[in-house]
Each structure stands twice: as C-alpha cells, then as structure tokens.
Amino acid sequence: MMTGLGHEVILYGGNKNEAAVSEFVPVGKPKNDPLHIPHFDAAKPLFSDFSLKVIEKMKDRIQPRDFICIIGGAAQQAIADAFPDNMAVEYGIGYSGVFAKYKVFESYAWMHMIYGASAEPHSVDGRYYDAVIPNYFDPDEFTYQAEPMGYYLFLGRMVDRKGWRVAVDVCEELGVPLVLAGHGDPGKLPSNCEYVGAVGPRDRDRLLGGAIATFTPTSYIEPFCGVHVESMLCGTPVITTDWGVFTETVVPGVGFRCRTRTEFCDATKRASDLDRWAISDYARSKFTTWVIAPQYDAYFRRLMTLWDDGWYTK
Numbered sequence: 001m002m003t004g005l006g007h008e009v010i011l012y013g014g015n016k017n018e019a020a021v022s023e024f025v026p027v028g029k030p031k032n033d034p035l036h037i038p039h040f041d042a043a044k045p046l047f048s049d050f051s052l053k054v055i056e057k058m059k060d061r062i063q064p065r066d067f068i069c070i071i072g073g074a075a076q077q078a079i080a081d082a083f084p085d086n087m088a089v090e091y092g093i094g095y096s097g098v099f100a101k102y103k104v105f106e107s108y109a110w111m112h113m114i115y116g117a118s119a120e121p122h123s124v125d126g127r128y129y130d131a132v133i134p135n136y137f138d139p140d141e142f143t144y145q146a147e148p149m150g151y152y153l154f155l156g157r158m159v160d161r162k163g164w165r166v167a168v169d170v171c172e173e174l175g176v177p178l179v180l181a182g183h184g185d186p187g188k189l190p191s192n193c194e195y196v197g198a199v200g201p202r203d204r205d206r207l208l209g210g211a212i213a214t215f216t217p218t219s220y221i222e223p224f225c226g227v228h229v230e231s232m233l234c235g236t237p238v239i240t241t242d243w244g245v246f247t248e249t250v251v252p253g254v255g256f257r258c259r260t261r262t263e264f265c266d267a268t269k270r271a272s273d274l275d276r277w278a279i280s281d282y283a284r285s286k287f288t289t290w291v292i293a294p295q296y297d298a299y300f301r302r303l304m305t306l307w308d309d310g311w312y313t314k
Contacts, residue, residue: 040075093224108236136292142233145209153211158184163217213271231282235276
C-alpha cells in the first residue's frame, strides 16, 4: 500500500516474500521455528533470533527519521530499542503486550481495552499520536456472489471462544445446513453440519460467497476478526455477537449483532432478506487497500510533525 503512494519501504522477513516493496531483506529462517506461537514471547527463538538478525541488517540501511514498523508487539521491542533515535510504530494492534510510544489499533474497541488494561480505567488519558485504522484486504481476492448456495458457514479456529458451537446449535435447531471450516477438531457433529477442515484462499472465497450468512459469534472482545469482513466483501451477511469490533463494523443492513439464542435464530432466518450487493459495496468502501492506504499515509505524516512542533505545527 505504501509503495503505491510513493513511499520507500524496506521489508525484513523470511527467505521468501513477494511483497511490492522498495527492498526485501531476507533474514533467514528462525531457529526452532514452531508451527504456531500462541503468545508473542521475546524469549522464543522465533522472535529473539529474528530480532538479532534484523538489527544487524538494519544498521546498514536505517536513516534519520525513518519509521520502524513493528508487527510483533513487545516480542520485537529489541529492534526498536536498538535504534532509539527513530520512531517505532506498532501497527495493526489486535494483541496485548504493547510497548511503542506510537500505536495503530485495529479497532476502537481494542484500543480502549488496551488503555483500560494498562492502569485504573478512570486514570487513563487518551494519546493524541495513537490511531485506529482497520485491517485491509485485497478486493481481488474476494468474489461477489449474488446467489448463495443454500448453506450457512462458520470459518475460523475450532475453539469454543470463536463461537462455532453457537452456529451448530442454531443451525441444528432450525434444521438448516452448516459448513464449518478451519483449524481444529469439532468432533462429532449433527447430521446437518459438515466439517471441511482448513481451507486456502480460493476455497475460502468460494465458501464465503456461497453462504447465506457467515457466523462469527466470538465470545471474547474481538479486536477485529478478518473473517467477518471477508464475508461482507463477498456480499454475504454476518451474524455476530454484540461487542468488540462488531459494534463498529456490523451496521444495519450488513448483518446482525446478537445476544440470545432467539436473536441468533431470528438473524439466521432473516439473513437472506439482506441486499448482498449493498453488503459488498459497504465492505469495499471501508476495508480495501485503496481505502486504508491514505489513512496510514495521513498517520505517518502526523507523526512527522513531531520533528517540528507536534500538536502545534501549523
């Protein structure tokens, strides 16, 4: 997104990457690279080894007033600490364990969660140079589908807090087909449910576009939940809980925010009445890369004023 706006972007990553950046700097595969890291932990070789390699390679490239963009939270703080004269920015924050002076959160709900968790809530002040910018999606990866294929969908990790059991219970009560996709093992399912395992981008697009509605009834305070936006990009309405990011993204006409079993059942029945083209148009106007890129551009330009008079810069 940023190179498309004329910025120079240097990316430090694994040995393979196809991002459209000014320079890609491979730093090798981390030691003892596990398949899944449940928490950002600076002590794990995945982060500690990576950070040391990045620091060495960054020494030859970093210039005054360059931004250091951090995606691993406190697990990558060592990179920022190695260059104290540059501004470190944590962007896309949907996690705890933040450290940077300048932060971009995925949602207002999560920004306020992190603020409130940092101290006694009534003693917390807002920070002028933090920001909320939603996650961003390549619209070419999601195909609008006007006519659904007659099933409902749950797409996500098969863990209780993601709410897949809510989708199963509701669809079983209503006697409607439900497809479940994602990592994990849901175990024995009712006859109206089909588990198809983890899926790649093409099958994800097909499943989302073909669904009458997509369930994302996360029980925790969801920082963002990319699946529900991906669903809307395909024109498929969403059925969610009524907290976290959903309070910002699920507006009337694109889906339903629910709190009781009855409300989930009613939403399931009414989902086919919504205008699928309007849903897709809404998502594309809010969450695609061409919409989000200028928001990041404006944010970094705001930070650049700190080299002058900051808040008072005219």
